[in-house]
Amino acid sequence: MEAFQLLSKRRHINKFSENAPDEELIKKLIWQTWKVTPSKNNFMPYKVHVLGPECIEEKQKVLAMAQLNKKRTNERSNVMEIENYEEDGFNQNFEFLSTVPYLLVCTQRVCEPNEYIRIGIAEGNNIYEQMHESMLEDVIKTASTEVGMFKANLTALCLEQGIDTSCIACFPHHPEPWQEVGLDWVEYPVILLIGIGYCEESRQDRMRQDEKDGDKKPELETVVNYI
Numbered sequence: 248m249e250a251f252q253l254l255s256k257r258r259h260i261n262k263f264s265e266n267a268p269d270e271e272l273i274k275k276l277i278w279q280t281w282k283v284t285p286s287k288n289n290f291m292p293y294k295v296h297v298l299g300p301e302c303i304e305e306k307q308k309v310l311a312m313a314q315l316n317k318k319r320t321n322e323r324s325n326v327m328e329i330e331n332y333e334e335d336g337f338n339q340n341f342e343f344l345s346t347v348p349y350l351l352v353c354t355q356r357v358c359e360p361n362e363y364i365r366i367g368i369a370e371g372n373n374i375y376e377q378m379h380e381s382m383l384e385d386v387i388k389t390a391s392t393e394v395g396m397f398k399a400n401l402t403a404l405c406l407e408q409g410i411d412t413s414c415i416a417c418f419p420h421h422p423e424p425w426q427e428v429g430l431d432w433v434e435y436p437v438i439l440l441i442g443i444g445y446c447e448e449s450r451q452d453r454m455r456q457d458e459k460d461g462d463k464k465p466e467l468e469t470v471v472n473y474i
Contacts, residue, residue, distance in 0.1 A: 253406050260343050260413040261453065263444035267300045267348035268410050273443060276408065277351075280401040284393070289361055292377035292390045295397070296352040296432055308428045309352070309440065310344040313418045317341075320417075340450065343413045347442035353394045354422070355383050355435040383435060394438045405443060413442040 277297070286292070298305050318336030344350065358377045360368060367373055376382035377390070402412045416439055419425065425433035451459055464470075 248407075250403070254403060256406055257402055258411065258446065259340065259450040260347075260411050260442065260444070260446045260448070261339055261450050262446075262448040263343055263346040263348060263411075263442065264447040265346075266445055268408075268444060270299065272408065272410075273297075273349055276401065276404050276410070276443075279404050280397055284397045284400050286393055287389060288364055288375065290358045290364075290375065290377050291393065292355060292358050292386060293394050293397070293438060294354050294356040294435075296354065298350040298352065300348045302350070305430060306344055306347065306350055308430060309350065309418070310341060312424060312428065313341045313344065313415065313440075314338070316418050338417070339453065340415060341417070343442050344415075344440070346447070347413070347444050349443040351441040351443065352433065352437060353397070353439045353441065354433055354437050355387065355390050357383070357435070380435075387436065387438075391438050398439060398441055401441065401443075409445075410443060411446040411449075415440050 277295070281291075284291075314336030316336070317338055318334055321334055321336075322332055355377075357380050358375070360375065360378065364375065368375070376386040383390075398412070398414055405412050418437060418440060420436050422433045422435060422437070425437065451462070454462065
């Protein structure tokens with residue numbers, strides 16, 4: 248199947264099937280994604296924490312944090328200017344977190360240089376922010392871009408195997424809230440959550456036809472500007 252046809256099958260999953268993909272297949276797909284995803288100076292300044300089917304409690308904690316993040320954001324902004332506005336933080340796009348068999352939590356990390364970069368540092372006056380915890384905020388754009396490439400490649404490789412992915416970026420960015428609920432392996436800022444599994448219900452499965460008709464991307468000319 249051509250790449251365009253394959254990627255056209257991508258969809259956001261609201262609910263994953265209880266039938267989880269084989270663990271060895273998931274490990275293979277993650278290895279392939281690691282292998283083909285490029286990185287500036289080969290640092291790969293992020294870590295992908297993999298929560299498997301057995302990590303039910305951890306996923307529920309992640310879901311609760313995503314909902315609380317949405318609740319606080321909406322209540323703080325209160326764009327409708329409703330007096331004493333409150334909400335529960337429910338969002339159907341978060342629901343996959345409670346059914347996803349494999350959840351990838353992508354965070355920043357402090358890096359070590361490879362031999363080529365190490366020699367360059369020794370011979371010159373170069374500094375690489377991703378090597379210093381105090382400078383991670385300076386390279387969040389780089390890390391986020393590369394995680395996006397990782398996710399795109401993973402999605403394509405999964406689709407080849409008939410496996411679906413979903414992702415969200417609505418959650419506490421800093422590690423402290425994660426550590427407060429016992430997810431101590433989150434040491435550095437969180438960039439993206441990626442779910443992997445077989446689809447039971449997609450986002451559009453819940454939409455009426457008029458909702459589907461209205462749920463469109465901006466026109467090409469709005470996004471792409473040929474100079």
